[in-house]
Amino acid sequence: MSRIKEDGIKEAQMQVAEIEVMEDVYDRNEKAAQELNEKLNKSKVFALNVMGSPGVGKTSVLSSIIPLLDKKAWVIEGDIQSSIDTERLNKLGIETYQINTGGACHLDSPAIANASDKLLPKDGYLFIENIGNLVCPAEFMIGEHVKLLISNVTEGSDKPYKYPLAFEKADIILVNKIDLIEYVDFDREMFLKGVRALNKTAPVVFVSAKKGEGFEEVTEWIKEKAKAITGE
Amino acid sequence: MSRIKEDGIKEAQMQVAEIEVMEDVYDRNEKAAQELNEKLNKSKVFALNVMGSPGVGKTSVLSSIIPLLDKKAWVIEGDIQSSIDTERLNKLGIETYQINTGGACHLDSPAIANASDKLLPKDGYLFIENIGNLVCPAEFMIGEHVKLLISNVTEGSDKPYKYPLAFEKADIILVNKIDLIEYVDFDREMFLKGVRALNKTAPVVFVSAKKGEGFEEVTEWIKEKAKAITGE
Numbered sequence: 001m002s003r004i005k006e007d008g009i010k011e012a013q014m015q016v017a018e019i020e021v022m023e024d025v026y027d028r029n030e031k032a033a034q035e036l037n038e039k040l041n042k043s044k045v046f047a048l049n050v051m052g053s054p055g056v057g058k059t060s061v062l063s064s065i066i067p068l069l070d071k072k073a074w075v076i077e078g079d080i081q082s083s084i085d086t087e088r089l090n091k092l093g094i095e096t097y098q099i100n101t102g103g104a105c106h107l108d109s110p111a112i113a114n115a116s117d118k119l120l121p122k123d124g125y126l127f128i129e130n131i132g133n134l135v136c137p138a139e140f141m142i143g144e145h146v147k148l149l150i151s152n153v154t155e156g157s158d159k160p161y162k163y164p165l166a167f168e169k170a171d172i173i174l175v176n177k178i179d180l181i182e183y184v185d186f187d188r189e190m191f192l193k194g195v196r197a198l199n200k201t202a203p204v205v206f207v208s209a210k211k212g213e214g215f216e217e218v219t220e221w222i223k224e225k226a227k228a229i230t231g232e
Numbered sequence: 233m234s235r236i237k238e239d240g241i242k243e244a245q246m247q248v249a250e251i252e253v254m255e256d257v258y259d260r261n262e263k264a265a266q267e268l269n270e271k272l273n274k275s276k277v278f279a280l281n282v283m284g285s286p287g288v289g290k291t292s293v294l295s296s297i298i299p300l301l302d303k304k305a306w307v308i309e310g311d312i313q314s315s316i317d318t319e320r321l322n323k324l325g326i327e328t329y330q331i332n333t334g335g336a337c338h339l340d341s342p343a344i345a346n347a348s349d350k351l352l353p354k355d356g357y358l359f360i361e362n363i364g365n366l367v368c369p370a371e372f373m374i375g376e377h378v379k380l381l382i383s384n385v386t387e388g389s390d391k392p393y394k395y396p397l398a399f400e401k402a403d404i405i406l407v408n409k410i411d412l413i414e415y416v417d418f419d420r421e422m423f424l425k426g427v428r429a430l431n432k433t434a435p436v437v438f439v440s441a442k443k444g445e446g447f448e449e450v451t452e453w454i455k456e457k458a459k460a461i462t463g464e
């Protein structure tokens with residue numbers, strides 16, 4: 001057999017192995033997500049997977065939402081490295097568990113199940129702040145009831161067109177840093193058209209975490225969705 | 233053997249398989265990167281791996297740099313989906329090849345080698361705009377001579393602490409959207425301290441792609457670095 005043929009066969013074999021391993025990783029994650037979700041239901045905990053790019057304002061948004069809620073909230077804070085956001089939330093009296101992935105580009109269900117066992121949330125809300133990344137987190141369930149996606153006006157209005165999966169899977173979309181809208185070129189119509197091409201139902205809410213504006217609508221939506229889990 | 237033990241062994245086997253597959257993917261990529269880099273050297277092409285978060289201004293920065301260069305520049309444009317950025321660059325007369333990864337969170341060397349075979353750059357600059365992501369692109373060589381990292385003032389000053397690999401591996405760091413600095417809380421000292429803890433040598437240049445400010449220093453640096461490859 002020629003060297004080129006041998007290389008080709010080896011490469012094809014490795015590609016098959018790669019697909020099998022990826023499918024297995026994915027399946028194990030989805031199974032763990034479902035188990036965690038059932039466990040959270042029993043504890044009357046409504047879980048939100050909070051996703052968005054680096055620096056979009058995920059922690060600031062949580063700091064704005066949590067004081068407006070009717071029940072206690074816990075946060076699982078995902079970062080590659082550092083505990084800066086956990087320290088910020090702790091200063092506000094919010095009970096937080098830090099996960100450092102070391103390098104992994106998204107959180108996974110086993111890590112969230114473990115963190116949840118440490119926090120032991122009960123009859124309230126569990127916010128899971130995912131790694132700052134508009135790509136990988138959208139692919140993996142982590143036990144959540146809903147996905148809360150945060151975009152912002154400084155990122156530009158083309159994000160739904162370029163990163164469709166996150167926008168397609170979101171249950172609610174926040175557009176943060178609306179206080180900067182007059183200084184940037186953000187085309188609201190283009191953005192909304194892009195979102196609606198992927199997602200017909202998710203509310204799109206413009207907010208400013210810096211000014212604390214726009215969060216009444218968001219918290220009302222969260223409370224309404226949570227009723228099915230936490231009871232009234 | 234008990235069910236739990238069997239599950240444990242199966243899981244351990246899958247984890248070994250996962251590590252082996254990942255190492256193989258990584259090794260094949262690095263080998264292809266080296267081959268491509270040698271090919272580019274022969275064509276006197278200086279290649280830059282352009283990295284940064286979604287919406288940080290990668291395409292705008294390229295639009296500001298390229299007209300200031302002394303030789304022709306080509307762009308390989310990486311996106312999950314859409315060809316919005318390629319259309320923008322084409323309007324400026326910049327020859328561009330679009331790669332849509334479909335979902336993959338970073339570009340890889342075989343895709344860049346293929347794109348380079350289509351563009352056939354010669355005696356000039358090849359900018360490779362990676363997927364908007366501050367995590368995954370930093371892990372993979374794609375044939376480049378240098379990594380150009382773009383951050384921006386609206387992302388906040390804590391990014392080096394949270395996404396260390398990209399800052400550690402960068403050869404030059406641009407901080408874009410400096411025109412917005414008076415409207416955001418950006419702590420220049422904290423940012424620079426975080427960068428220097430990871431990276432002693434990369435120049436950090438504050439720019440505004442919107443205003444076209446700060447790019448003389450960047451283009452001088454690029455021209456100087458390229459001399460070794462393209463000759464004077």
